[in-house]
Amino acid sequence: MTSFAVINPATEEVVRSVALTSAEETDTAIARARAAFPAWRAVSPGDRARLLRRFADAVEGDIENLAQLEVTNSGHTIGNARWEAGNVRDVLNYYSASPERLIGKQIPVPGGVNLTFAEPLGVVSVIVPWNFPMPIAGWGFAPALAAGNTVVLKPAELTPLTAIRLGELAREAGIPEDVFQVLPGKGSVVGQRFVDNPAVRKVVFTGSTEVGKQIMAGCAAQVKRVTLELGGKNANIVFADADLEKAAARAPYGVFDNAGQDCCARSLILVQASAYDKFMELLEPAVKGVVVGDPGLEATEMGPLISAQHKQKVSSYISSDSPVAFRGSAPEGDGFWFPPTVVTPSGLQDPLASDEIFGPVVAVVRFEDEADAVKMANHTEYGLSGSIWTRDVGRALRVSRGVEAGNLSVNSHSSVRYWTPFGGFKQSGLGRELGPDAVDAFTETKNVFISTEE
Ligand code: NAP
Ligand code: MG
Secondary structure, X not given: OOXXXXXXXXXXXXXXXXXXXXXXXXXXXXXXXXXXXXXXXXXXXXXXXXXXXXXXXXXXXXHXXXXXXXXXXXXXXXXXXXXXXXXXXXXXXXXXXXXXXXOOOEEOOOOEEEEEEEEEOOEEEEEOOOOOXXXXXXXXXXXXXXXXXXXXXXXXXXXXXXXXXXXXXXXXXXXXXXXXXXXXXXHHHHHHHHHHOOOEEEEEEEOOHHHHHHHHHHHHOOOOEEEEEOOOOOEEEEOOOOOHHHHHHHHHHHHOHHHHOOOOOOOEEEEEHHHHHHHHHHHHHHHHOOOEOOOOOOOOOEOOOOOHHHHHHHHOOOOOOOOEEEEOOOOOOOOOOOOOEEEOOOOOOOHHHHOOXXXXXXXXXXXXXXXXXXXXXXXXXXXXXXXXXXXXXXXXXXXXXXXXXXXXXXXXXXXXXXXXXXXXXXXXXXXXXXXXXXXHXXXXXXXXXXXXXX
């Protein structure tokens, strides 16, 4: 197979055929990226900053087109897709400030002067999953380019269209062709060459924990740098003292956004036993009110799942014996639809409460007290995000410190701001993206001592 038929998940229609990059073509692209590196790192900081800002402007000018591509390719709601394209613009603008701020240290030493330099790594590879094709690409390529690296990027086989367009926009903005290359193709072919080809100095991977472990093991052979953003089974902890109306009204959007295909989805709701009945009463209309349908319509809040195969995986969790409390709606007919579904398993041993289902399924489980809540939130091998709903500030901070996860929100479900760090504890990942320090992950610290002896 040399090409891949991209399918619209809302209609099952074939959108376009995309050529798949071979292993040989991948090696050629890596060689070109390596050859382009000396000139790119030598571009003056101000000029590299200007090029990144021009790239951001090109994205800004193409937001509607990028958003429509994502609606068609990924079934994202148009509102989300516009935000995602805007996020690429914002991340480029944010890291365009970095080239002029790759500041080293002058450290006092006897007999000379000691300086540190932040050196680029060389060729950086970025492997992107299908759930957020635009933002996850940008979180990798923007800081990598800013630090003076050249980049090869592989979108998910299912969702290559926006990445291909971003590659075109980079060229229109004046970024040299070999400095940023987009290589659509298979993980087992293109992604594997990123791991195995020694000219690639770093792999930035977002996707499943299973593949992430293989990549880490593969990179170990060359002590290749890795950043991993993997799965999550994130708890939304609701204490009895919380604003229950608000907690219940927001809970569906903390898990069903992007049809639950979000590593930060709060797919385990832990509710304090004394507030459980009231919370469930409030949650039902909120879940039934989620607008599921044509992702191109402005009012739509949730679209389809990404593929027939993924729908099958999500569906396998729900049978006639499942403890379903209530469900929302979903269109009939063509498209990979699955309704928002609330389940009440008896405990955390149930896969409904412990697996990353990656679809619109949320488990609600009771807890007794604060210690119990923290213990239950920490029961999984994951540790990516989570939420805490309480009116008690001390409790909010104690529980925030107790939950082993990289991104927590109190009385909110927000996880991602491009200027704050993002990443996981435990098997949810390694390293951090975004925020003021992300560029450090794309440089090596070099120490130079200069003798002043006569
Ligand atoms: P995946 O297999 O981990 O895919 C993620 C990316 O890695 C894709 O670009 C994939 O390429 C590539 N890849 C696959 N095998 C590779 C290999 N051996 N070497 C290098 N790259 C490789 O994820 P998936 O199969 O799409 O989804 C499976 C599950 O992973 C989901 O159900 C969900 O639980 C989880 N997931 C998590 C996230 C997240 O944000 N943390 C994102 C997506 C999925 P191909 O597209 O060609 O396979
Ligand atoms: Mg896979």
